[in-house]
Amino acid sequence: MKYLPGLHQWTLANMKMALSFAKEEIQKHKENQDLHDPQDFIDYYLLQMEKSKGDPNSTFSEDNLAQCIIELFIAGTETTSSSLQWALLLMVAHPDIQERVYKEMEDVLGSSHSVSYQDRKKMPYTNAVIHEAQRVKYILPVGIPRRCAKELHILGYHIPKKTIVVTDLNSVLCDPKQWETPNEFNPNHFLDKEGKFITREEFLPFGAGARVCMGEQMARMELFLFFTHLMRTFRFQLPEGVKELNQDPVVGLSMHPHPYKLCAIPRSSL
Structure with missing residues (x-):
């Protein structure tokens, strides 16, 4: 593919740049490495490479390490940031839901209590909004x-x-047999009649089974903490003169929104 013209050349160039960055970081770690006091993933990997020297079956190599670093960035950072971008876009598109999230946080947390991940159990509506954003705007x-x-x-x-098998998780996340309004943003999908949060078996943004996303718990924590802190600190709205936002995804390695602008108004000034 590297010899053929086309849009994929942009992707290949970006991948080459990312791998170059990863290899520079590896070299810095090698120059400052302390085998007795490893500090991070790269240090531990280099330590394992040292231990595996002479093993013909070892898969530990600098090329493999560089690829692992790129995958950690893509799977652990880009996916969460895309989900947050969608969540903010949906809050701007649904100001009534945004205000209900803020009110729930104020009722539960008060003015002084900081938000923790454990608070999600006391904020069913907010928890439902985050889950619904992940469902209706699945990022892969x-x-x-x-x-x-x-x-x-x-x-x-x-x-x-x-056989290589590729699952279509969207077929589950938007299955009309499982969801009342499969193509609409509706937090009630994750609430019972009493307003309590319910876990849905059909909610599979992280996959399922033995090969479920290994970063699921970290992603859940990041999404909840970033989203709640943003909602509690700012009210988000469209810039003056803008009537609506494009909610169609940009198709790539992940499905992120088209670039958009919004206004973040400090709650303290309202």
């Missing part, structure tokens, strides 16, 4: 590809061993 075009470890027969289909 498809699920992460997997390879069958053994021959499998499922629902009348034969899947040979080593």
Whole structure:
């Protein structure tokens, strides 16, 4: 593909730049490495490389380490930031829901208590809003590809061993048989009649099974803490003269929103 013209060349150039950055970081770690006091992922990986010297079956290498660093950035940072971008866009598009989130936080936390991840249990509506934003604006075009470890027969289909399987999680997250309004932003999907938060088996933005996203808990914490602190500190609205925002996704490695502007008004000034 690197010899063919097209938009993919932009992606390949960005990947080359990212790998170059990762390799520079690896070199810095090697120059300042203390084998007796590893400080981060790169240090521990380099330590394991040192221990694996002479092992012909070892997969530890600097090229592999650089690729791991890129994957951590993409899977652990870009996905969460895209989800937050969608959440803010949806709050601007639904000011009534935004105000209800703020009111719940004020009622539960008061004016002095800082937000912690444990507070989500006391704020069912806010928790439902975050879950619904992840559902209706799922940030991946498809699920992460997997390879069958053994021959499998499922629902009348034969899947040979080593077959690569790509799941369409959107088909579950927007299944009209499971969700009352599958294509609309509706936090009530995660609330019962009494307003209590309910866990939905069909909520699969992190995948499922043994290969579920290993960063799920970190992502959940980040989304909740960033979102609640932003909602508690600012009221978000469209800039003057702007009537609506484009809610169609930009298709890429992740499905992020089109660039947009919004106004963040400090709550203390309202």
